[in-house]
Amino acid sequence: METKDRQNAWKRFMSIRGVGQVVTVTAGLIVLCIVFSMLSSSFYSERNVGNLLRQIAPILIIGIGQAYVLITGNIDLSIGSVVGMSCMISATLMTKGVAPFAATMITILICLGVGVLNGTLVAKCKVPPFIATLGTMTIARGVAQIVNNNYNTDAIGDSAQGFRNLFYYGKTLGLYNTIWIAVILFLAFDFLLGKTRTGRHIYAIGSNMEAAKLSGVNSVNTTVIVYVVSAFCACVVGLITCAIAGMGTMDAGNMYEMYAVAAAAIGGISTFGGEGLLVGTVVGASIWGVLQNGLQFAGAPVAIRNIVIGTIVVISVLLDVVIRKNKPRKKAKRVLPVQVGSAK
């Protein structure tokens, strides 16, 4: 009896949309960890695990942003450039003597502006998301370049040591702050997506825009919200990048939009919209990080690493397409759950 209950609970758990893919990629992650630990004994060393988690954190954060956008059936190509813009603006302000807190706030506000612009272009002006964010990607990169007259900034100085500790070097409860930032953002955005009305609206827009509109969902506002979340995540990663280097670099965040799509897609976020769990992005980002780290330990050249990771991304998306195509259909024998009681 107890075994049967347990089986039913497992069935119920697996029937939640997206859980199957998360379980599959988690199994893949475990296999990867075992393989790399067999290839190199130092893979599991305390130092490497700490570094690995710190490597994963930025990918996870931008992955969360991209996941939000993908669930609505859109895409955000401007993430990488916003990372660069955030890094350059914050560093430039700090080198000009602005207090780190104020510099951080100003940077966040400017980045959120990019999010609002993206959302408005896509939802209100009906510009295809690929084109709209391609445009803002170039604009944001341009801003990153122009903000310090086409030069990387100088070191942000000793006054910003607190800033650097907060975003990268400091530790809280034995864990690097970068990891804590990623965890807090994940929990907050997972709650927003899974437990709130806004989260349901985000899924609804990605699943059936027309039905969502007819149900009173404000599609413009919801789309703007997801792009703002994406821009915010990119901004935080930009600040982390600035803290790591201790200066602003114009090409910071280059190709990050691709990393973000990869983390989300590997984690089972559907590129067609309406489907996916944020916890999948954690696993997706972890697979990305473990592959980078493990292949490096195994002595694989960068080219091989890129080929392996690219292949995994394509396979993940292919898996999504195959799963959608082979969705279980209704059996003729299925008992209808509806019983009419007092019908005349």
Next chain:
Amino acid sequence: MKNEILRMDQVTTFQDGLTMLDHFNLHIFKGEIMGLVCLNENGKESLIRLIRQNAPIHYGRVYFDETLVNNYQHSPMTPNRVAVIEQKSRLVEDLTVSDNIFVLRRGVKKFVISRRVLNEQLRLFTSRLGIAVSGGDLVANLSRYEKCIVELLRALMMGEKLVVVRDISNSVSAADLINLHCLLRLFCLNGLSVLYICSHHEEAFKICDRISLMRDGKILKVLDRGEFLPENMLPFYSKSFDNLPKKEPVSRTGEEFLSFRDVRTETMDGMSFSVAKGECTVLLDIDNTVLRDIMALMNGSLKPESGEIIFCGASYTQRMARRAAANGVAFIDENPAKSMIFKDMSYLENLCFLIGEKQNRLPVGKRMKRHIEKEYAALVGNDIYEPNVKGLSLPSLYDLVYYRTVLGNPKIVFCMQPFAGADMYLRRHLIDLIGLMKRKGITVVMPSVNLADSMVIADRLILLKKGRFSQEYDRDEFYLFRSEGIIL
């Protein structure tokens, strides 16, 4: 005194210079199921739009829930408390039933959503109605019938006063339609009113309290329940249906032209039936579960888990099915005017498409085109010279699809629900087109969930139930099937 939910008085609307509604009158009372049998499609879409939203009208008045909401002097564009249930579901597939009912609606103030609370709310809400629905199920996993129920529950939850049910028998199986009718009655007892729009009076007779007949956006007659007799409908139908093609006897050779032998797929449970050469067979799927699989098996997009399909005396493998056109198998989809027309091609290019595909030679040679143009000009008139098919009428588009199929010289044609969504005149036209195929010796199979006018043209009816063969009726036994009360 009865509470009036909708009253449209002398409403007249125009669109692109055409009269959509012509002095249109309609009264619906609280708790009533009002039928609207549309003899043609003109005005149907405009009417639904106008009931949902108070858009400008040229003449007349509209009262909703005993309040004047729209008149020829002022149209506020406000929405009315109306839900529309039609072939395409308006639910969000990737969310659960309870999300769709409780969260996706205007005016929800609660920010944090608890799935447990929602499911409990749904249980309380539905138990009051005597219905059992699982709130945690994803809408994507529900059948069309179950989705209809969720849409009804949602309408009730959102406080809608009127539900417009439009041509629902095209997507819900015959067995489910009977349940749905019971449910509509139940919801009416709970204060909802229903406008039941369909193209066939026999369907409306089963459920409605009153019926209005509409043609060209004008109400021709209103029938009360006591007047629900086929004789009362005859004056409106006879002109079109009194010259039906004479049914010629089918000489069944006993030879199996197409047969399914114990075929199993995810939805088929040992399906076995056979179709003889030259006959017109209706495959009526009572549960609406296997029709798509039958089409998929025949066009090669699905492979049977077990069993065999025999076509022309040989095994019809998936490889053969993938080259269905070359093997003499053709398909006409449901609503082909939407799904089977190449809108950027000319009429002639559309017409020649199958020949080119069959001969693996696109585009078709000029000489052949000229020859076809000459031959078909006599049949379709000036349509053949149309460079752009977008402006053609619906019957012309159907002509194009059916003639194209005939031109491809197939041995067998699968017409998926040919009468679905067609008005009376188009149904009559389709009977002629299918008759043409029969006269050419083409075997016709019509997978359907609803009979509509299939019986007029069919030689045999095969009943499919729970994913397998259930019963078959020859033409002279059709009356037996009618007496079972399943026919719509």
